[in-house]
Amino acid sequence: MFCFALLSLRSGAVDLAWSEFFALIAGRDVGDPLLQTVLFDLRLPRVLFAIIVGGALALSGAVMQALFRNPLAEPTLIGISSGASLGAVTALLFGFGSLLFMSLAGFTGAVIATFAVYLVGRRVPGLAGLLLAGIAINAFALSLVSLLITFVADAQFRSFAFWSLGSLTHASWSSLAWLMPWSVLLSLWLCARWRILNALLLGEREAQHLGFALDRVRRELIIAICLLVGPLVAVTGGIAFIGLVMPHVLRLWLGADHRLLLPMSWIGGATALLLADGLARLMVMPAELPVGVITSLVGGPFFLWLLLSQTARTR
Known part of the structure; x- marks a missing residue:
């Protein structure tokens, strides 16, 4: 991750020689104030933001996959990400475009979507009801986001569309000051919470016999994921x-012990988003692609390959 961070700090539309890069890091003057602005005001907060967003998304996915005992679970699946996006777009349309309001709106949208999934999904026994309800709520929330975007002015439409595909362009020191401590904590x-997640690997009944109150644990974990993912998605799309x-990849490599899997998922997610953001900035310089397009282009085929390879091994 450290190497990818250094490469991302150095590379971009404004090229930095390695000598200039290390001179700026050391606090020496290189004679061009633009280079200092690019490195410390544009690239450094973006790199740090990519680290906390990628780490939070991967960690949330690992927790949800254990909580639902389903390797396909992630924040998007039960409407957390789409609900946060809907809340953020609603706040922007009504003129509340500050980071505080967008974060609160993102969290509120994530909670409402999750609560709706719970109300609908509990009518079906087991976890399948929650997953099916999540797919439906997710599709409905995303359709509302698309509908609301059509009502913005033409000048804002490109910005909204770019944000909806996933973008780190709004990363700044002010957003980091608000979101980074919250996300790290x-x-x-x-x-x-690795112990309860390890206990859930044995099954719900066994986890209850070990003394865990599963209803309370589920509520706490889902609310924590909403608090973590909701404000971040409100900024990044x-x-x-x-x-x-x-x-999923790290579980195949490291095993299912969440004492190791959870922190490694955070590191892996941070590294993956750093790499994707670097590609998004470099592929079409001086413009850039939405980072969500890169993660989908790479992640989709790679995940299909994993599924097919697993299917071949089980035959």
Whole structure:
């Protein structure tokens, strides 16, 4: 991850020589104030933001896959990401475009979507009801996002469309000051829940026999994921496949012990989003692609390959 961060800081439409890059890092003057602005005001907050967003998405995916005992579970599946996107777009349309209001709207949308999934899904026994309700609520929320975007002015439409595909262009020191401490604390709290997630691997009845109150644990974990993912998605838009692919790949490599899987998922997700954001900035310079397009283009075929390879091994 550290190497990808260095490469992402150095590379872009404004090229930095390695000598200039290390001179700026060391605090020396290189004679061009533009280079200092590009490195410290544009690229550094974006790199840090990619790290916390990628780590949060992958960690949330790992927690949800254990919680639902389904390797296909991720924040998008039960409407958390789409609900947060709907809340953020609604806030923007009504003129509340500040980071605080967008974060609150994103969290509110995530909670409402999750609560709707719970109300609908509990009518079907087992976890299948929640997953099916999540797919339906997710599709409905995304259709509302698309509908609301059509009502914005033409000048804003491209910005909205770019954001809806997933983008880190809104990363700044102010957004980091608000979201980074919150995200780190919640990520640490989720990593500390590895015991209950390991117990769930044995089954719900066995976890209850070990003394875990599963209803309370589910509520706490889902609310924590909403608090973690909702404000981030409100700023970045939808970034697909990080929360689905990275925990799945690491589980195949490291095993299912969440004491190791959770922190490694965070590191893997941060590294993956750093790499995807670097490609998004470099492929069509001086313009850039939405980072969500890169994660989908790479993550979709890669996940299909994993599924096909697993199917071939089980035959």
